[in-house]
Amino acid sequence: MHLDRRALVLGASQLVLLAGLAPQRLWAGQLQGYPFTLGVASGDPWPDGFVIWTRLAPKPLDPGSGMPMQAVQVSWEIAEDEGFARIVQSGEAFARPELGHSVHVEVGGLRPARPYWYRFKVSGELSPAGMVRTAPAAGARVDRLRIGVAGCQHWENGFYTAYQYLAQEPDLDAVFHYGDYIYEHWSQRVCPKVDKQPVCVRDHVGDEIYSLDSYRRRYAQYKSDPDLQAAHHAAAFLSTFDDHEVDNNWANLIDEKGTPPEAFVLRRFAAMQAWYENMPVRKAQFPRMQDMLAYRRLDYGGLLRIHLLDTRSHRTDQVCMDGKRKPCPPDMHVSRTMLGDAQEAWLDQGLGREARWNLIAQQVLMAPFDRRKAEETLANHGTDNWDGYRPARARLVDSIRRHRLTNVVVASGDYHKHFAGAVPVRDEALDGEMAAVEFLTSSISTGGNGGPVAGVDTLLANNPHVTLFNNQRGYQLFDVTAERWKTDIKVLDQVEERGGKLSTLASFAVTPDRATLHRA
Ligand code: FE
Ligand code: CA
Numbered sequence: 429m430h431l432d433r434r435a436l437v438l439g440a441s442q443l444v445l446l447a448g449l450a451p452q453r454l455w456a457g458q459l460q461g462y463p464f465t466l467g468v469a470s471g472d473p474w475p476d477g478f479v480i481w482t483r484l485a486p487k488p489l490d491p492g493s494g495m496p497m498q499a500v501q502v503s504w505e506i507a508e509d510e511g512f513a514r515i516v517q518s519g520e521a522f523a524r525p526e527l528g529h530s531v532h533v534e535v536g537g538l539r540p541a542r543p544y545w546y547r548f549k550v551s552g553e554l555s556p557a558g559m560v561r562t563a564p565a566a567g568a569r570v571d572r573l574r575i576g577v578a579g580c581q582h583w584e585n586g587f588y589t590a591y592q593y594l595a596q597e598p599d600l601d602a603v604f605h606y607g608d609y610i611y612e613h614w615s616q617r618v619c620p621k622v623d624k625q626p627v628c629v630r631d632h633v634g635d636e637i638y639s640l641d642s643y644r645r646r647y648a649q650y651k652s653d654p655d656l657q658a659a660h661h662a663a664a665f666l667s668t669f670d671d672h673e674v675d676n677n678w679a680n681l682i683d684e685k686g687t688p689p690e691a692f693v694l695r696r697f698a699a700m701q702a703w704y705e706n707m708p709v710r711k712a713q714f715p716r717m718q719d720m721l722a723y724r725r726l727d728y729g730g731l732l733r734i735h736l737l738d739t740r741s742h743r744t745d746q747v748c749m750d751g752k753r754k755p756c757p758p759d760m761h762v763s764r765t766m767l768g769d770a771q772e773a774w775l776d777q778g779l780g781r782e783a784r785w786n787l788i789a790q791q792v793l794m795a796p797f798d799r800r801k802a803e804e805t806l807a808n809h810g811t812d813n814w815d816g817y818r819p820a821r822a823r824l825v826d827s828i829r830r831h832r833l834t835n836v837v838v839a840s841g842d843y844h845k846h847f848a849g850a851v852p853v854r855d856e857a858l859d860g861e862m863a864a865v866e867f868l869t870s871s872i873s874t875g876g877n878g879g880p881v882a883g884v885d886t887l888l889a890n891n892p893h894v895t896l897f898n899n900q901r902g903y904q905l906f907d908v909t910a911e912r913w914k915t916d917i918k919v920l921d922q923v924e925e926r927g928g929k930l931s932t933l934a935s936f937a938v939t940p941d942r943a944t945l946h947r948a
Pocket of ligand 2: 608670671672842
């Protein structure tokens with residue numbers, strides 16, 4: 429058996445983690461074109477390193493993305509400077525056909541709280557370079573962190589102009605991606621109709637996706653976007669998934685079409701494998717047949733602890749047939765668990781005062797939200813977000829209060845709206861005491877241009893704990909110091925044509941001693 433030299437130096441146990449055994453059959457021919465069409469990415473920074481990622485795809489939309497069905501050796505470099513004059517680490521990795529020719533390298537042994545640049549090389553071709561910052565050392569004093577939040581990027585609904593702006597934000601430490609990185613829909617499924625014909629900004633390739641190859645091709649299409657690549661090249665992503673990485677509103681082993689669980693689990697596994705292959709995540713998130721460990725913690729010195737949740741894989745089914753069975757009053761919104769028992773206990777155990785701030789980074793709206801319109805007399809709550817899982821929300825609020833925490837910020841997505849508000853201690857007292865503040869980030873493109881919300885006054889009147897509700901596309905920026913948390917709400921004037929203009933709609937500040945929003 430052939431072992432590569434670096435692997436021998438590292439020893440057998442690290443070998444499996446970092447490089448794996450060298451394949452017996454390595455590709456030695458020429459690739460069919462430039463292999464780095466999907467860009468590069470980094471993720472999950474720790475004080476000593478991070479993951480760097482690429483996926484070789486000379487012909488992104490072709491079968492196998494135009495790659496030979498053999499392993500290909502790829503080299504990588506980490507430098508302390510943009511020009512790669514001071515290379516501090518380098519090595520070899522394998523892009524394997526089993527993993528869609530993706531490459532994940534977990535780099536360690538680096539210095540905390542500083543920028544690094546990385547790139548890959550294969551058969552004489554050089555990838556673009558990405559920049560990534562290591563996290564501060566454990567417990568270290570941190571002056572400031574800047575974390576972007578983004579998600580919901582339906583290819584057909586709009587351009588990714590928001591990412592172009594996010595990529596230019598100065599001093600980005602990381603980007604939390606809350607999910608809906610891809611959508612599973614068939615071509616033209618959700619586009620507005622003109623003369624009864626759907627008209628998309630740009631079309632999905634292919635039918636609804638079920639097989640591993642079709643998920644891979646969908647990621648390849650999305651990842652070919654230069655604005656999305658620019659965002660990845662600018663900062664580490666903290667990646668999770670919501671429903672559309674698999675199927676709309678899936679819940680554990682249940683989809684919304686009533687598919688037998690033993691059939692759905694195969695689709696879910698294909699989707700999770702493709703998610704792993706395409707995201708800059710660590711080996712701990714490697715897909716397994718029956719489940720996957722997607723929840724995890726990331727610490728930024730003594731300033732910020734991020735609890736990254738998985739609200740899909742372990743939840744109980746939505747109530748009222750995903751809200752389709754009416755009436756479905758709030759007292760029926762009692763689906764038992766959003767996180768599953770193990771993750772719930774893990775979150776409870778990890779919520780504490782280790783850091784100045786706790787960020788619960790997750791997918792769906794946590795605060796209660798009555799969506800009723802002016803003429804409606806009955807309350808109207810979602811069933812797919814925490815409103816459908818009231819017992820689970822009550823337990824989480826109880827956990828925050830038991831730990832006597834006033835420094836919890838919740839980040840969420842899914843709604844395709846910007847939302848700033850707070851999670852009340854009791855559902856019955858929406859203007860009473862708050863357990864945490866919540867910032868829900870609007871979509872990058874899903875829903876198209878957006879604009880004024882009809883009846884927004886009714887929504888805000890019925891939800892006094894909600895301060896801002898906006899239907900434009902964009903992202904949010906968390907600017908965090910020990911004294912205050914500031915959130916900028918960034919919106920685009922339009923996304924259905926290129927060249928959209930960005931503005932800051934509003935800014936909010938929070939102090940760690942009280943879960944209350946202030947205009948900033
Ligand atoms: Fe979405
Ligand atoms: Ca969703």
